Amino acid sequence: QKEVEQNSGPLSVPEGAIASLNCTYSDRGSQSFFWYRQYSGKSPELIMFIYSNGDKEDGRFTAQLNKASQYVSLLIRDSQPSDSATYLCAVNSGSARQLTFGSGTQLTVLP
């Protein structure tokens, strides 16, 4: 089992819709969870981080964390074509709490 797993995608949503991205992790001791956005050929950029169970909202983005079920999700409301990118889930895991990434979900927002 991979340490961090994401929907394989690709995911397509119409402009204005809600995009839902999911991630599960295997290390129950993980404490920190991140969502990165990566445009093709560019470096990942952090868009959300969450440390506590529940929801965290930042503009059109909401991160949700459920440690008991070991999943973290990202909701993008009012999706825009500029949101089209690959979204990477990352978790601090392992004995040294290094950052481990999922394989990413490619999102396309259709105009």
Add this chain to the structure above:
Amino acid sequence: DADVTQTPRNRITKTGKRIMLECSQTKGHDRMYWYRQDPGLGLRLIYYSFDVKDINKGEISDGYSVSRQAQAKFSLSLESAIPNQTALYFCATSDPGTGRTEAFFGQGTRLTVV
């Protein structure tokens, strides 16, 4: 100027050649990482360093070596490059001491081994 700088940005090399990718940072972070990205596989950790004297293997260290020359510099070497090492390589830093443990990435190095 970028806080995390990778050189070169693009490199084409021949099979069997030794190549070094360099990373320098001005963020003052102790932790530095090298990741490799292949299509559909996300970012995979090659090596990480928590300070100058602390080097650790990641998920896919075979065929790679690293050197932490200073707090600000972390180099990745391919001793004898092979075609399946063709990938996009990222250097990253983090500073857990701030309470924020996210990674900050360099611009990436696209390496092609022919």
